[in-house]
Amino acid sequence: MTATPDTPSRSERSSNLRTLRKVAPYLWPRDQPWVKRRVVLAMVALVLAKVIAVYTPIVYKNAVDALAGEGVPDLALGAIGLTVAYGMARLMTVGFQQLRDALFAPVAQRALRRLALETFRHIHRLSLRYHISRKTGALSRIVERGVKGVEFLLRFMLFSVGPLILELTMVAVILTVLFDVWYLVIVAVTIALYVWFTFKVTEWRVKLRREMNDQDTDANQKAIDSLLNYETVKYFGAEEREATRYDGAMRAYAQAALKTAYSLAFLNFGQSFFITMGLIGVMVLAAIGVQNGDLTVGDFVMVNAYMVQITVPLNFLGTVYREIRQSLVDMGDMFDLLEQPEDVADKPGAVPLRVGGGRIDLEDVSFGYEANREILKGISLSVPAGQTVAIVGATGSGKSTIGRLLFRFYDVTGGALRIDGQDLRDVTQSSLHAAIGVVPQDTVLFNDTIRYNIAYGRDGATQDEIEQAARDAQIHDFIASLPDGYDTKVGERGLKLSGGEKQRVGIARTLLKNPPILLLDEATSALDTDTEQEIKGALARAGQGRTVITIAHRLSTVAEADQIIVLEAGEIIERGTHDDLLAQNGRYANLWNRQQMDMDAA
Numbered sequence: 001m002t003a004t005p006d007t008p009s010r011s012e013r014s015s016n017l018r019t020l021r022k023v024a025p026y027l028w029p030r031d032q033p034w035v036k037r038r039v040v041l042a043m044v045a046l047v048l049a050k051v052i053a054v055y056t057p058i059v060y061k062n063a064v065d066a067l068a069g070e071g072v073p074d075l076a077l078g079a080i081g082l083t084v085a086y087g088m089a090r091l092m093t094v095g096f097q098q099l100r101d102a103l104f105a106p107v108a109q110r111a112l113r114r115l116a117l118e119t120f121r122h123i124h125r126l127s128l129r130y131h132i133s134r135k136t137g138a139l140s141r142i143v144e145r146g147v148k149g150v151e152f153l154l155r156f157m158l159f160s161v162g163p164l165i166l167e168l169t170m171v172a173v174i175l176t177v178l179f180d181v182w183y184l185v186i187v188a189v190t191i192a193l194y195v196w197f198t199f200k201v202t203e204w205r206v207k208l209r210r211e212m213n214d215q216d217t218d219a220n221q222k223a224i225d226s227l228l229n230y231e232t233v234k235y236f237g238a239e240e241r242e243a244t245r246y247d248g249a250m251r252a253y254a255q256a257a258l259k260t261a262y263s264l265a266f267l268n269f270g271q272s273f274f275i276t277m278g279l280i281g282v283m284v285l286a287a288i289g290v291q292n293g294d295l296t297v298g299d300f301v302m303v304n305a306y307m308v309q310i311t312v313p314l315n316f317l318g319t320v321y322r323e324i325r326q327s328l329v330d331m332g333d334m335f336d337l338l339e340q341p342e343d344v345a346d347k348p349g350a351v352p353l354r355v356g357g358g359r360i361d362l363e364d365v366s367f368g369y370e371a372n373r374e375i376l377k378g379i380s381l382s383v384p385a386g387q388t389v390a391i392v393g394a395t396g397s398g399k400s401t402i403g404r405l406l407f408r409f410y411d412v413t414g415g416a417l418r419i420d421g422q423d424l425r426d427v428t429q430s431s432l433h434a435a436i437g438v439v440p441q442d443t444v445l446f447n448d449t450i451r452y453n454i455a456y457g458r459d460g461a462t463q464d465e466i467e468q469a470a471r472d473a474q475i476h477d478f479i480a481s482l483p484d485g486y487d488t489k490v491g492e493r494g495l496k497l498s499g500g501e502k503q504r505v506g507i508a509r510t511l512l513k514n515p516p517i518l519l520l521d522e523a524t525s526a527l528d529t530d531t532e533q534e535i536k537g538a539l540a541r542a543g544q545g546r547t548v549i550t551i552a553h554r555l556s557t558v559a560e561a562d563q564i565i566v567l568e569a570g571e572i573i574e575r576g577t578h579d580d581l582l583a584q585n586g587r588y589a590n591l592w593n594r595q596q597m598d599m600d601a602a
Contacts, residue, residue, distance in 0.1 A: 022335055023150060026111035035107050042104040049096035050163055054170040056089040057305035065298035108154045115334075116147050122338050145213070146334025149327035161320065164313045171306050179289075183282055183303070187310075190278025194314055197274060199321060201267045206325050208263055212256035213326075219249035271315060279307045344411055344429070352431035356420050357385025358516040358547035360406070366414030367405060375401050377570040378415070383563075385420075388548040390558030392588070393567035399551045403521045406549065408432055419517070437515035439539070441522035443506030445497070450479055451486035453505055457512030465512060473508035474538045475501065507538050518543055520550040523557075555592050564588065 029035050063082035120143070168191065175183040226233060226242045233242050286303040289295035360383040368374040375398045383389040391399050404410055405417055408424050417424050424432060437457075445453045454469055455461045461469075466486070470476035478501065482488045490496050490505070497505065503523065510518070520539060536557060552558045559578040566574035566581070566588045574581055574588050581588035 023111070023153065023331070026114060026150075027107065027154065032110075035110065038103050038107050042100045042107070045096045045100035045103060046163055047166070049093050049100065050167050050170070052089050052096065053093045053309065054167060054174065056086065056093065057302045057309065058174075059086045059089055060305055061296075061298035061302035063298075064301045065296050068297045104154075108151060111154060112147055112151055115150055116143070119143050119146070119334060119338060122340075126340060126342060142330075142333045142337055145330040146337075149330035149334070152323050153327045153331065161324075167313065168310060171310055175303075175306065179295075179299070179303070180285070182285060186278055186281040186285070187307075190274060190281070191310075191314070194271060194274040194278075197270050198267070201263065201270065202321050202325070205260065205263045205267065206329075208256065208260045209326055210329065212253065212260055215249065215253035215256045219246065219253050222246050222249050275307075275311050275314065279304075279311070282307055344408055346428050347425060350426060350428045353419060353422060353424075353427040353435055355435045355516045358435075359383065359385045359420050360517070360547060360549065361418045361421075362402070362415070363418065364415035365402075365405065365412050365417055367401060367410065367412050369410075375570050376405075379567075379570070379572060380415075381565060381572065381575075383547055383549060385547055386545065387562040388543055388550060388560075390550040390552055390561035390564045391567060392552055392555060392558060392564060392591070395553070397567040398570045399553075399567055400521055403438070403519050403549065403551050406519060407436055407438065435515055436517045436519055437510035437513050437542075438519045438521060439503070439506050439510050439523040439542075443502045445490045445502060445505060447489070447491060449484075449487050449489055450482075450505060453490060454486075454508045454512060457509040458514070461512055466508075469508040469512040470504075472511050472538070472541055473504045475504035475508060478504075504538060507542055511542055516546055518546045518548045520548065520552075522551055522553060555588075555595055566591075 027035070027039060059082060063079055063086055066079035066082055123143075172184050172187060175187060223246055226246065233239060282303050283300075286295060286300045290297060290300050360381075362379050362381040365376055365379045366374060367376045379398075379402070381389070391402060393399050405412055406424075408429055411425060419432075419435070446456070451463075451466060454466050457469065458465075463486075467476055470479055479486055479488070488496075490502075507523075520543075523539060539557075540560075550558050550561060558564055561578070563575060564578060564581055565572055566586075568587065574584060574586050576584070582592060
């Protein structure tokens, strides 16, 4: 059977069931008995609230009959007593509802926290390939809406849909027993038409809401992208262009939001129409019964009270159904994210990396970011423990790719990469990452203090250790000269610091980590010559006693390396010391001479 535009497809229903199955363990965890107790107690409070709510109109009827002098008088309570009992019943209904919410709140918050944390951890486990292909703004919205969806689903499925069904069932039984089956028929037909109309219109509105969400995500992504590239926008005087681009996205969002608002007005009027028709129907029957002497005025009031009572939750049915559907969609997106496989994962039985000297071996390593485009073509290279090896070459030759493979952002597609004889695929990623310190081309800092950014190198570092790392990176004096010293905020991505200052903070952070292996990935290529010379000294000190791989485009930074590897189109074409390579008068010598001429011309 093919799904119509107004009904969920089979795949969507399957996805919704998957989502519900994944949420259930958070409500009934095996190892958390306190959660189960709270869920059970919340359900008991819910049932008590509904039983009292359904009985309340009967108390109201008896009070009216007592005041009107009809029916059988309640000698024990009297009219005033019944009135007080009616008020207390309403108060108890609200009291049990609030008790239910209070009992369940820790359960819901625990579920939200666990899911959010699991998603956050999973995002960090995903490969660099995934993060490069996804937009950060869109990713954050998926998580944000998914977590909110869980909260809504837990609250409204348990405390709106279930209680509504219970209340409607009890009211139907009371109307049948105390009055006539025709009351039940009218109420049943009214509810059936109401639910049918609500679901049909809501299905249509879900599509409109999805379109609105897509436009919201697009506008949010454009805003984040523009703000992250603030400097670029300024460089090209593109403020108005960015504003126009953002306004275009917001215009599309506004149009989608208007469609949603118009459809809501239609839904509300339709719901009111069906409820009013049903109310008129049962009230006419009750009025005829009173005129014929079969019913009392209290019965007439009670019928009205029951219709009003079931109207309130029914009025929210469309909203609840739509939000549940939307929550399932949002949660489905989040669970899709959680099911996104890790390209690089620890193999079963992976052991911690044991670093002795820190020898690095690339054995016939091949790799490509795409299957049909090979970047590295059978690279073999050995970096003895405690030595510095530089990898140079033109842009696109595969230099940075070797660094990414060493840190295991990707796995090699051929050959093996080893540290002290251990294949990186056989060790845990956490131990590998702990053994390697990286100073990238562009050090990105957290929008926090300088102290926080340096201390990020090692959790729990003392102030003395932080300051020593800053001294070794030749930035302590600069920090001390600032009004707030180490408490100076660096701004978004460290924009309040110069390129050289950011690099020094990055070096200090890596020195504090104190890794046995150091990877310098174009660490000075973005700096001016004077700053480069200053940073070179800090990097030289950072490399003392460590195995160092320096990836560089600017050859002046690698002349003192123990060995220089020249890459071209993913293959090693030359290797040796600086003097050896100059003597060969090959590719390295040509690059060196060209860069020296450029420096002289400058």
